[in-house]
Amino acid sequence: MQKQILLAMLGLYLSASTIAQNQPILVSPEWVHERLSDPNLVIIQVNFLQLDYEREHIPGARFLWAESITPNSPEGNYNIPDQKQATQLLQKLGISKNSNIVLCHIRDQVTVTARVFLSLEQLGLTGRVSFLNGGLEAWKKAGYVVTKEAPIVKKGNFKPKPGNLIVDANYVLQSLKSDTAVVVDARMKRFYDGDVTGNPRDGHITGALNIPFPEMVDSTNRFKPIEQLQPFFTPIVTERKKEVVLYCFIGQTASVVYVAGRLLGYRMKLYDASLQEWSRRDELPMEKTKN
Numbered sequence: 001m002q003k004q005i006l007l008a009m010l011g012l013y014l015s016a017s018t019i020a021q022n023q024p025i026l027v028s029p030e031w032v033h034e035r036l037s038d039p040n041l042v043i044i045q046v047n048f049l050q051l052d053y054e055r056e057h058i059p060g061a062r063f064l065w066a067e068s069i070t071p072n073s074p075e076g077n078y079n080i081p082d083q084k085q086a087t088q089l090l091q092k093l094g095i096s097k098n099s100n101i102v103l104c105h106i107r108d109q110v111t112v113t114a115r116v117f118l119s120l121e122q123l124g125l126t127g128r129v130s131f132l133n134g135g136l137e138a139w140k141k142a143g144y145v146v147t148k149e150a151p152i153v154k155k156g157n158f159k160p161k162p163g164n165l166i167v168d169a170n171y172v173l174q175s176l177k178s179d180t181a182v183v184v185d186a187r188m189k190r191f192y193d194g195d196v197t198g199n200p201r202d203g204h205i206t207g208a209l210n211i212p213f214p215e216m217v218d219s220t221n222r223f224k225p226i227e228q229l230q231p232f233f234t235p236i237v238t239e240r241k242k243e244v245v246l247y248c249f250i251g252q253t254a255s256v257v258y259v260a261g262r263l264l265g266y267r268m269k270l271y272d273a274s275l276q277e278w279s280r281r282d283e284l285p286m287e288k289t290k291n
Contacts, residue, residue: 114255124161186254194288206285
């Protein structure tokens with residue numbers, strides 16, 4: 001009997017763990033509203049300025065300044081914080097080992113919020129982070145209330161375990177030679193083709209293909225339905241088992257394609273330094289689209 005009880009408890013634990021690791025990537029305002037009383041739900045509003053958060057946010061939402069989890073450095077923009085910094089930040093936000101996180105953007109700030117989504121997955125939260133589709137505007141349009149009141153947050157206990165979603169230039173070079181990976185430029189096509197950008201070199205990484213990030217969202221800053229996203233990937237990623245290595249200017253806008261790819265079930269990675277680094281290293285190959 002004792003053995004049966006232990007097996008039953010183990011089954012419940014594994015079931016709970018599976019649920020925690022399979023939180024939807026995209027969630028609706030209704031989905032969030034139904035779970036507002038869940039003590040494991042952590043809603044995070046990502047803003048460039050704290051003023052926007054102080055003006056209005058979902059009840060219980062915490063504020064996250066994007067650069068605190070994607071710090072800039074002399075080596076480039078949008079880096080992953082070291083483990084000590086990440087631990088302090090995530091625990092301050094109240095994130096624990098059982099937390100389920102929902103990210104909320106305001107207005108058109110999809111790209112920076114998508115980068116936070118990727119960063120949290122890189123820090124060991126894959127499967128436990130959701131993106132509120134349409135952000136705060138969708139929440140308000142659904143008729144739900146907002147508040148100016150900041151919640152009292154209990155310190156969390158989550159300890160980051162960095163993954164391998166962020167790659168370097170050497171990884172990109174190897175991916176270009178591989179049959180099991182495809183390198184994708186997530187910028188608008190005109191920049192991929194070679195329009196002037198202000199970088200030392202224009203064009204794209206030689207051999208890279210193009211999935212423009214603006215095509216992933218609609219005019220209301222919602223991710224498009226899966227049936228509308230898939231046609232952008234099918235001609236590029238001819239085999240679903242292939243890994244997709246993304247880049248853009250500084251590792252921000254490519255994160256939108258990262259989220260879309262995750263929705264479609266692809267294996268996604270990001271060359272964080274992107275063309276900010278690549279265009280400055282003359283030994284790395286670049287080309288422009290031939291007319």
